[in-house]
Amino acid sequence: xxxSVFFFLTIITLGCFNLxxxxxxxxxxxxxxxxxxxxxxxxxxxxxxxxxxDSLSDLKAxxxxxxxxxxxxxxxxxxxxQIEATKLAKDNSEKHRTFHNLGNALMKKKLCSEAVxxxxxxxxxxxSDDETRYNLALAKKCEEEQQQxxxxxxxxxxxxxxxxxxxxxxxxxxxxxxxxxxxxxxxxxxxxxxxxxxxxxxxxxxxxxxxxxxxxxxxxEQPKDxxxxxxxxxxxxxxxxxxxxxxxxxKVQAKVNDKKQKGTxxxxxxxx
Numbered sequence: 001x002x003x004s005v006f007f008f009l010t011i012i013t014l015g016c017f018n019l020x021x022x023x024x025x026x027x028x029x030x031x032x033x034x035x036x037x038x039x040x041x042x043x044x045x046x047x048x049x050x051x052x053x054d055s056l057s058d059l060k061a062x063x064x065x066x067x068x069x070x071x072x073x074x075x076x077x078x079x080x081x082q083i084e085a086t087k088l089a090k091d092n093s094e095k096h097r098t099f100h101n102l103g104n105a106l107m108k109k110k111l112c113s114e115a116v117x118x119x120x121x122x123x124x125x126x127x128s129d130d131e132t133r134y135n136l137a138l139a140k141k142c143e144e145e146q147q148q149x150x151x152x153x154x155x156x157x158x159x160x161x162x163x164x165x166x167x168x169x170x171x172x173x174x175x176x177x178x179x180x181x182x183x184x185x186x187x188x189x190x191x192x193x194x195x196x197x198x199x200x201x202x203x204x205x206x207x208x209x210x211x212x213x214x215x216x217x218x219x220x221e222q223p224k225d226x227x228x229x230x231x232x233x234x235x236x237x238x239x240x241x242x243x244x245x246x247x248x249x250x251k252v253q254a255k256v257n258d259k260k261q262k263g264t265x266x267x268x269x270x271x272x
Contacts, residue, residue, distance in 0.1 A: 062088060063098060070105055078105040086121075096126035103135055112142035 066081035082102040089095040103118035119136035123129065233241070 063101070066105070067101065070101070070108075075105050075108045079109070092125040096122050096129065096132070099125070100129070100132050100135070103132075103139065107135070107139060107142070110142070110146075112139050112146050115139040116143055 062081045063085040066078045066085060069075070069078035069081060079102065082098060082105055085098040086095065086102060089098050099118045099122035103115045103122060106112075106115035106118055116136065116139045119132055119139055122132045123136065126132070
């Protein structure tokens with residue numbers, strides 16, 4: 001029993017010692033960060049980060065670092081650290097200040113709808129803060145303008161989309177008409193080429209028939225021509241032929257004359 005009590009007391013003592021050491025480190029780096037925040041941003045940021053890591057239950061380091069980021073124009077970092085601070089805030093005062101500053105950082109980023117929510121949370125914890133109420137009115141106006149711009153842009157996008165659709169449909173119709181015309185022109189061209197080819201084939205066929213008929217006529221006249229060719233004699237041949245005929249005539253005449261000269265054979269008297 002005594003041993004158990006001694007062990008429990010030891011754990012409590014060590015815990016208190018660690019908490020005290022943590023508190024000293026946190027205060028040391030937190031105070032150093034505050035001291036350097038006006039003159040040396042990098043060193044102030046470094047000390048605030050150490051303090052935040054040393055004690056995750058205290059919002060002051062996160063809150064002050066967020067404010068320093070804000071003053072340096074680093075609004076994304078300011079928003080991130082201020083969100084940490086809102087989570088660590090314990091009472092209404094801390095919650096009011098952290099949400100108020102968060103709204104300010106969000107407005108710098110033109111995140112108006114988010115800023116409206118931050119300012120509303122700040123007013124829930126301190127409804128009497130006129131500055132927060134004024135900032136909320138500005139955030140609401142900004143939100144309305146953004147929504148109007150969004151609606152206008154949507155209308156413009158829809159109109160552009162409709163115009164583009166109409167243009168696409170018109171282009172599609174024009175292309176279809178063009179394709180149809182090209183198809184018709186090609187068909188007409190093909191038909192004409194086909195007709196021209198047919199006429200050419202018919203003419204070639206007719207020319208070939210005429211040529212064949214002419215060759216046939218020429219072939220049928222060839223024997224007659226040969227016969228005529230055979231009947232045609234040269235002048236010398238004709239002369240020789242006439243001379244031969246003349247000689248033949250002379251021989252015949254000579255025989256006739258010779259026969260006349262000899263006279264008719266006298267029949268001798270009968271031997272009675």
